[in-house]
Amino acid sequence: MSNGVLCFANNNSEINYILQAQELALRVKRYLDLPTSVVTSTPNKVDKTFFDKIIPVETPTGNYKRYYDGADTHVNVAFNNAGRIDSFDLTPYKQTLVLDTDVILCNDDLKNSFDTNYPFQIYKDCTDLTTWREHTEFDYINDKGISFYWATAFCFNKTAETKIFFQLLKTLRNNWSHFAKVFDLGSRNFRNDHIFSMAIHIMNGFMEGNWAKNLPGTLYYTLDRDLLHKIDDAKLIFLLQKENIHGEYILSSTKDMNVHVMNKFSLERLLNV
Amino acid sequence: MSKGYMLVALGNDYVEQACLCAASIKKTQDISNVSIMTNDAIPTKYKNLFDKIIEVPQRKSDKSFYSTEHRWKVFHVTPYEETIVLDTDILFLTNIDYIWETLKGFSVGFLTDAKTYRGNTVTNNFYRQVFVKNNLPNIYNAFHFFRQDNIALDYYKNLEIICKHSEEFYDIHLKKLKPKVSSMDVNHALAVLNSSLEKYKITPINFVHMKPRVQDWKVANESWMEDLPFYLNEDLNLKVGNYQQFGVFHYVEHKFCQDVIGRYNA
Numbered sequence: 001m002s003n004g005v006l007c008f009a010n011n012n013s014e015i016n017y018i019l020q021a022q023e024l025a026l027r028v029k030r031y032l033d034l035p036t037s038v039v040t041s042t043p044n045k046v047d048k049t050f051f052d053k054i055i056p057v058e059t060p061t062g063n064y065k066r067y068y069d070g071a072d073t074h075v076n077v078a079f080n081n082a083g084r085i086d087s088f089d090l091t092p093y094k095q096t097l098v099l100d101t102d103v104i105l106c107n108d109d110l111k112n113s114f115d116t117n118y119p120f121q122i123y124k125d126c127t128d129l130t131t132w133r134e135h136t137e138f139d140y141i142n143d144k145g146i147s148f149y150w151a152t153a154f155c156f157n158k159t160a161e162t163k164i165f166f167q168l169l170k171t172l173r174n175n176w177s178h179f180a181k182v183f184d185l186g187s188r189n190f191r192n193d194h195i196f197s198m199a200i201h202i203m204n205g206f207m208e209g210n211w212a213k214n215l216p217g218t219l220y221y222t223l224d225r226d227l228l229h230k231i232d233d234a235k236l237i238f239l240l241q242k243e244n245i246h247g248e249y250i251l252s253s254t255k256d257m258n259v260h261v262m263n264k265f266s267l268e269r270l271l272n273v
Numbered sequence: 274m275s276k277g278y279m280l281v282a283l284g285n286d287y288v289e290q291a292c293l294c295a296a297s298i299k300k301t302q303d304i305s306n307v308s309i310m311t312n313d314a315i316p317t318k319y320k321n322l323f324d325k326i327i328e329v330p331q332r333k334s335d336k337s338f339y340s341t342e343h344r345w346k347v348f349h350v351t352p353y354e355e356t357i358v359l360d361t362d363i364l365f366l367t368n369i370d371y372i373w374e375t376l377k378g379f380s381v382g383f384l385t386d387a388k389t390y391r392g393n394t395v396t397n398n399f400y401r402q403v404f405v406k407n408n409l410p411n412i413y414n415a416f417h418f419f420r421q422d423n424i425a426l427d428y429y430k431n432l433e434i435i436c437k438h439s440e441e442f443y444d445i446h447l448k449k450l451k452p453k454v455s456s457m458d459v460n461h462a463l464a465v466l467n468s469s470l471e472k473y474k475i476t477p478i479n480f481v482h483m484k485p486r487v488q489d490w491k492v493a494n495e496s497w498m499e500d501l502p503f504y505l506n507e508d509l510n511l512k513v514g515n516y517q518q519f520g521v522f523h524y525v526e527h528k529f530c531q532d533v534i535g536r537y538n539a
Contacts, residue, residue, distance in 0.1 A: 136491065140391075143490050143491050143492060144488075144490060144500055144501055144514050145514065145515070146391075146515055146516070147391075182515070183515060184502075184514075201515065205517060206512055206515060206516060206517040207392060207516055207517050208391065208392045208393075
């Protein structure tokens with residue numbers, strides 16, 4: 001049986017996802033001892049030495065999304081990351097861990113996801129590095145809606161069941177304006193977390209359930225309003241936006257913790273050094 | 274007919290709800306005996322849903338908002354040896370016949386586990402301040418059970434006294450907060466406290482409670498129907514806010530009854 005990590009890297013005008021993917025692949029090798037394949041619309045920009053396979057795709061269509069770089073700066077740029085819905089078709093592995101390129105692996109917890117026979121694993125809960133922020137939008141997709149799951153990281157086996165799941169994701173994506181209304185998301189842009197949450201809810205028979213098992217370990221996150229200040233191997237140093245004080249930060253560090261860094265600009269600045 | 278459901282309906286809205294409840298019981302339960310205690314007319318097309326249509330004994334007038342001075346009488350008029358008493362605004366969605374086996378050890382019992390439409394246990398006590406402040410047992414009379422035995426008879430005699438003199442009982446027992454009107458939930462809770470019941474919590478079953486402020490929402494209107502769509506398909510499967518509903522559904526809003534009762538006519 002072949003195991004591996006799959007990531008998606010489609011650069012936009014401001015963010016170099018391929019650079020992030022390279023860093024991810026290095027850490028995957030170090031902590032999980034697994035190969036990484038990258039799906040990209042610009043394979044010629046990829047340094048082949050980092051990856052097991054480079055999987056070319058057409059330039060995906062995406063939404064425009066506001067990306068913050070700390071509390072005060074933001075830009076609106078294209079977000080071309082709906083490709084993960086095609087993970088089942090694209091992956092070269094029998095069991096695949098799909099990771100966002102802005103996840104910084106600092107431990108081997110996710111290795112355990114390959115020691116199970118669960119067809120599909122994902123995080124339902126991730127943990128904010130601050131203790132003072134409340135993110136109810138990460139509990140349910142909206143105030144009255146279904147449970148939220150993080151499409152940032154998921155692991156699947158190629159089975160008949162997961163094939164249905166990924167087909168369902170495609171159906172939801174292809175009829176997004178309809179299903180956004182059904183799930184009371186109004187005119188909100190397509191979002192991977194939401195579409196995965198919908199599909200899992202349907203796989204659970206329109207109720208809370210355990211079709212999707214929890215990924216092992218904890219995935220922490222910081223918002224794009226925070227700043228990643230330093231990467232020192234498995235130690236990460238952040239500036240986290242203070243509670244109720246706009247534009248001021250508190251210093252915080254993590255060690256041996258996997259962190260989803262939503263401020264892609266600050267991540268890229270450190271990777272470019 | 275040793276087992277069955279009793280509904281108390283005082284007023285036209287409640288009669289309509291009782292008819293819907295009875296229809297849903299007939300549709301989903303193998304043990305589907307239902308009787309009703311009412312002084313109001315049952316629409317002809319629904320009469321056959323009920324084993325017995327029983328007049329409220331000695332009813333001259335309703336003094337209380339929830340007719341609590343009459344509702345205790347259900348014990349004395351039920352045609353069943355084992356009775357589940359229901360609020361009228363309850364809908365049965367799937368079979369719960371297994372509950373009767375569980376009730377073998379009970380003389381009187383109440384549901385205590387209310388769920389949100391998302392399946393979470395209700396923890397918000399917005400509507401239960403009287404219970405919290407006075408440390409009353411957190412029971413729901415919307416679905417409760419009694420059998421015809423001496424323990425239950427004693428219990429219901431006690432309940433009768435509480436219902437008839439609720440103000441005095443509230444003055445004595447509810448020092449910290451009193452309900453604005455006589456409440457059957459509170460009266461039952463006081464009766465439980467005054468009883469010798471060894472067990473009264475029916476735990477193998479729960480019900481979905483659609484009062485809006487227990488749903489763990491940031492913003493809630495007065496009626497859940499203003500906030501959530503529902504879908505009742507041809508097979509009478511109900512989804513509320515994209516959540517499939519099962520078992521006992523306490524819908525609270527009469528408008529819901531009006532919207533769906535036509536589906537049960539066929």
